[in-house]
Each structure stands twice: as structure tokens, then as C-alpha cells.
Amino acid sequence: MLKRILLTPIQKFIKLESFSGILLLAATLLALIWANSGYGSAYQELWQYKIGIVTDSFEFKKPLILWINDGFMAVFFFLIGLEIKRELLIGELNSAKKMAFPLFGALGGMIVPVAFFILLNNNPETFQGWGVPMATDIAFSLAVLNALGSRIPLSLKIFLTAFAIVDDIGAVLVIAIFYSGTINTTLLLIAAVLLLLLYFLSYKDLYSNVTLVLVGAVVWFLFLKSGVHPTVAGILLAFSVPVKQRIYTNAFLKKLQQVYNKLKASAISQKPILSNDQLKQIHDLEHYSYEFQSPLQRLEHKLHGWVAYFIIPVFALANAGVMISSDVELDMALTFHIVIALVLGKALGIPLLVFIAEKTKLITIPSNINYYQIIGVAFLAGIGFTMAIFIASLAFSNSPQYIDSAKIGILLGSLIAAVVGYLILRFAPRKEDLL
Template identity: 65%
Template sequence: MIKKLFITPFQKFVKIESFSGILLLICTLVALFWANSPLHESYSSILEYKVGFSGESFELKKSVLFWINDGLMAIFFFLIGLEIKREILIGELNTVKKLAFPLFGAVGGALIPVGLFMLLNQNPETFKGWGIPMATDIAFSLAVLNTLGKRIPLSLKIFLTAFAIVDDIEAVLVIAVFYSESIQVALLLIGLGLIALLYVLTNRGYYSKFVMIVVGIIVWVLFLKSGVHPTVAGILIAFSVPIRQEIKTTTFLSQLEGIYNSIKSALY
């Protein structure tokens, strides 16, 4: 009885397509109420709590907010990068014509807000904030789409996903180039070299999850220490992961032939 009333409905809720979007919206509302309630100090203290490790020659101890923005978001962009690569190679963005629409839309979606900001804001103290209106919040964009579920066509979801990811890449690059106080070029080049190594290995048919995870962690640290946002590393590493078919083409064709013969024999 308890399972029927509570467990089964929850399992159905978890399986629905809009679960991630609904969960994100609920967490956002909880965070807003918490941060603006009398308990706001506890909210801030949790975000500022230091988590990490330290040794004799290396230390990486950062706040919870840092791990969310620079750690989890790098993983999030890695997953988004995998989806975009799949769509570019074998999906809805597999031609230049299909890819050009969200690409130019994202460029315009970044340049027009920046232009309006510069046109309307002539205060020298705040003019340097021109990069703020560039980015589209990709997490919330996808959350809204997932909340609507199958009511949204697949082509529109792919377009908005590509639009949001390109827009965020632009914003991250602008932050790295124009808002970073100092970029450690040597560390950045080492990180890019390791990513290039992954591309070479993939191109030669060698792929190992263990190697990718180890190299990915190293690249993440290198990008972090270089002054470039680690989400860029997540996207670049995602494009080094090969796309593999679950079933060989010859096997798939033979299965289709078997189905055809079964239907033919049943009819005649």
C-alpha cells in the first residue's frame, strides 16, 4: 500500500522527461526564499564553506560556490558538448545550413545586448560591465524546455540547445580574454596540448575512459590555474570523445531483412 501510494508515483515522476527542469525550478525557488529569509546567513555560510585538499606543494581548497560554478558546470558543459557533437555529426545539425542558423542566432544574441548596453550606459564606472548581458543561462533554457516535455518539437530543442551553448561559449571566452586579470599562457598551452593528444588518440582509434578521466582532471586544473574558465575545457574534451554505433550496419541490415522475410511469409 505504501509502495503504491508513494514509491511508484515518485518513480514515475523521476522517469518523466520534465523531471530535471522541474527539479531545477524547485531548487531555484527554495534558494530564493532561503537567501531572502532570516536564515540568509546560513545560506551564505554554506556557499562560502571551504572544501578541497592540500599538500606540501599543492593546494586546492575552494568554496562550495566555486565547486558549483567551476566544477559541476564543467561537467555540465561536457555533457552538453557530447550532445552537440552527436547532433553535428549524425543529428539535426549535420549540415552547414542547419548549423548556420543557431550559430548566427547565438552571435546576434550576444552582440545585440552588448550594443544596447554600450548605447544606453555611458557611466564610466559601470561601462566595463558590457559582458554581463551576453550570456544566456543554458541551464534554465534547457530546464524550461524539459519542463514542457514533448510539447516542444525536437528540432526546436536542438536549435535552442545549440544556440545556448554557443552563446555561453562566447561569454566564457569574453570573460577569459577581457575580464581575466592575468592568463598563464604556459599552463594554458599544456592543457591544450593534452586535449590535442586526446584528439590524436581518438583519431587513431584508441579510446579509454580511464585515460580521458585522468587527462580531463589534469586539463581542468591547468585551465583553472591558467585563468581560463574550466567550462571551456569541458567542451573541448567532449569533442574528443568518439561516437560509436550500438549496432553494426551489416547486422542492422540483416535484422531488417529477417523482419521483412517474416512479414512476407506471414502474408503469403
């Protein structure tokens, strides 16, 4: 029973991310076909169409693609922030021992691909793309992993999810530090004060979804205008959401019993409506149920579907449409450097640091995982897609040539990584087969 309770949320998360990966693939293929069809110009015009708020004294209009990349992706990063906070406090990263295995994998998966890109790159104009091969796309990689069914132990899926989350932390820091514009410190200080206010309210158990949304919208706007990418605001806002419940299990069960007893004692109406007493008990039950849920868990649950089934596919549809036959001349060197950094950088970096950490007794690899499987997962980590395209759009925002070249490199590298990783994991012996 305890095992089922603990594993069910992880299994549900993995299943959700798996289907999201399939939807993401469909959106990517649609974007590529659309952009290279006879309606390619309509594809470009759609995402460049400006929408916003215009009054006599105020105008705030942005192209649709920037609303997606700056607005929708802030929600995506907010969800990542919730996941990071949960994992750090009560999940797979809540102790040094638990964090060690995926942490070393993530470090290898970030450092080595970046090193590959820097060593290969000899064009100063494309140097800023060094952050592109850092992150792993959880949705796509888990979709491939789940396609292998029972051959893959749950601990390997948890390892992939955990180090992908650590990768995301690294990518967020890189975006905040290296891919933000000229910083307006005044606006940033105002945003910091508002964030501290939210943290204080959370600490005093005065958290409110309404307050989070209203203050969060202002903080997002301030980050946007300050020069720091507004998706960073999403991460910081997530840390203001409390993880603790207002009513714990024993107290909730007592309240539940009281509601049950009062409902049982209430007069039963012959009409298809509730009596005032029954209505009061139902309202109390709803209130107690709401208080019983962790605000962080409740928000994470509500947002997962929106992010997995809408925001990320829309992001892919808007950003993956590279016009292969366009007049823009591609930089094939940049394309191949990204492919090599994603595929070989991840495939070598993750197992290498895990191996060194194990031999130096810094980590313990779960007993049902072997190095064949770690290498296979390392290749899957080369599926950089969502975060890689996002960083590429920031790194080469003023160069259509480089951004298209980078996107092709990301798509090609992710495809190679997915196929090779799948084949290795499909035919690799399991730990029990080696005994």
C-alpha cells in the same frame, strides 16, 4: 519507424530539460527564501566554507561555491561540448543549410542584447557585465515551451535548442577570451599538449574513459592555475570523445546472432546460476553492446541526468540566493540594463536577423513555423539564468554590490521573458490556422 527512431532522442532530451527547468526553479526559490530568511547568514557561510586537500607540502583549498562554479560547472560545460560536437557532426548543425536558421537566430540573440547593454550602460565599473545577457538557459526555456503542449511544433523546439547551443558556443568563447585572468602560458601549453595527446588517442581509436578522467583532471587543474577559466577545459576535453562506434549495426547484429545461437545450444543448468559457457556468452554480449555504442552518446546519456538533476540545481541553490534586504546597496541602473538587454534585446534581435536572413534567401524557415511563434520563442530566449549568472559571477567577482544587482536583473528579466514568451505562444495562431 524511421521518424520515430530519429525523433525519440530529441523528444527525450526536451523532456529531460523540461523537468530540469522545474527543478531549477525550485532550487532558485529555495535559495532566495533561504538567503532572505533568519538563516541567511548560514546560507552565506555554507558556500564560503573552504574544503580541499592539505598535506605538509601541498595545499589546495577553495570555498564550496568555487568548487561548484569551477568544478561542477566544468562537467556542465563538458556536457555542452559533447552536445555541440554531436550537433556539428551528425545533428541539427551538421550542414550549412541546417545550421543557417538557428545560427542567424543565435547571432541576433547575442549581438543585439550586448548592443543594448553597452548603449544603456554609462558606468565604466559595470561595463564588464556586457556578456551577461548573451546566453539562453535551455532548461528553463524548454520547460516553458513544453508547458504549451501540442500547440508547439517539434521544429520550433529544435530551433530553440539549436540556437541555444550556438549561444552557448558564443558564451564559452566570451568566457575564454574576456573573462579569464592573467594567463600563465607555460601551464596552458602543458594543458594543450595533454589535450593533443587525447585527440591523438581518439584519432587512433585508443579512447578510454579512464584516460579521459585522469588526463582531464590534470588539464582542468592546469587551466585553473593558468588563468583561463577551467570550464573552458570541459569544452575542449569533450571534443576528444569520439562519436563513431567501434562495431557498426550489421556487425553487431551478426555478433548478436552468434551469441543467441550459442546460448540456445548451451546446456541449461537446473541451479539458479549460469554455466561457464553461458557466462562467457553474457560477457561477450556486454562487450559487443559496449562497442556498439558511440562513446560520445554513451557519456552524454550518463551525464545528462547528473547535470540536469544535480549539478544545475546545486549551482542555482548556491548562486541565486541574493539577499534583497542586505546592507549591500544595489546598483538599480545595472539591474534594469540587464533586464532590458535580456528581454528586449533577445525579443528584437532574434526575429530581426531571422527576417533579414529569410528575405535575403540565406535561410528557409520550416513550413510549420510562423513569425508569431519565432517572436514568442525570442522572448523565451531572454531566460538567461544559468549561463547569465555564471558570467555575472566572473564579471563582478570582486564586487558584491554589482554581482547582487546583476543577479536580480537576471532573475527579473528571466521572469518577464518567460511570462511574455508563454503568453505570446499560448495565444499566437499556429501556421495551419493562418492558411
